Amino acid sequence: MTLTLHHAPDFASTIVRLALEELELPHTIALADIDGGALAGPEYRRVNPVGLIPALETDHGPMFETAAILLWLVDQTGRLGPSPKDPDRGAFLSWLFFTSNALHQAALAMFYPHRPAGEANTDAAQAAAQEQIIARLGLIETLIARENPRWLSADHPGVLGYYIGMLVRWLIMLPPAPYGIDLADFPHIKAVLAAHEARPAALRVAEADGLGPTPFTHPGA
Known part of the structure; x- marks a missing residue:
């Protein structure tokens, strides 16, 4: 599986990055130059027509919308959430x-x-x-x-x-x-x-994205 996450630290794409790290799925990070207007360019709009992050390029085509990507990852791996036949x-x-x-x-x-x-x-x-x-x-x-x-x-x-x-x-x-x-x-x-x-996955992402050691409970600590 070839995956590329279009990402900016401490934006919604970090949520997807956390899931990818937890699943230990090999992936490439494509940093998005938000301030430079990259999300509005035609090349990125072919990946995400809405012009937002996250976007995840997969072997089956690009995906966007945080919840959709997370659900796809759950279904692809059978981890981090109930499978389609699970009662939950x-x-x-x-x-x-x-x-x-x-x-x-x-x-x-x-x-x-x-x-x-x-x-x-x-x-x-x-x-x-x-x-x-x-x-x-x-x-x-x-x-x-x-x-x-x-x-x-x-x-x-x-x-x-x-x-x-x-x-x-x-x-x-x-x-x-x-x-x-x-x-x-x-x-x-x-x-x-x-x-x-x-x-461990969260600690790796927190270090890579500069979120601090307790990014959810004590941001900035």
């Missing part, structure tokens, strides 16, 4: 797409509030995003506390743990209150993320 598959898919469509999108609204609301309404957009983020993390906290699913636990690495870990990292790194999160409010999520960030 439905729940895993539900929470993977919840993370992508609800939590990730709320985080983006926090970071780029002018996109959904316009420059005149950024304060209101961030306030709404903050409420959504807290509520949605609360749902994930409850899931882990009640069910401790194998595919999102401290005992087993998974694509969903890495995905949530990077989102939490960015939210912790927001400027001080009224926005951002305190991971102490979500102890079950914190335990899962602490286990994931201590994995």
Whole structure:
């Protein structure tokens, strides 16, 4: 399998890089010159027509969208998430797409509030995003506390743990209150993320991307 990840450190492509490292899949990193406008060029748009990262080139053609790439990796390898015939598959898919469509999108609204609301309404957009983020993390906290699913636990690495870990990292790194999160409010999520960030694969990516030794639970430490 020949894989090339179009990547910029500490962007969503890091989520895919974590999965590739955990799976120990040989791959090439193609660093994306975001500031230089590479994502808008015709060559990159042939890989990802949306002009965002991540994008993963495979033997079967290019892929984009974080959740789609993660799911493809799970299905290709049978690791880091339930297989199609696994009884837990439905729940895993539900929470993977919840993370992508609800939590990730709320985080983006926090970071780029002018996109959904316009420059005149950024304060209101961030306030709404903050409420959504807290509520949605609360749902994930409850899931882990009640069910401790194998595919999102401290005992087993998974694509969903890495995905949530990077989102939490960015939210912790927001400027001080009224926005951002305190991971102490979500102890079950914190335990899962602490286990994931201590994995050898995560430590390799953290060093390569300059994320620090505890990228999910104590960014910047």
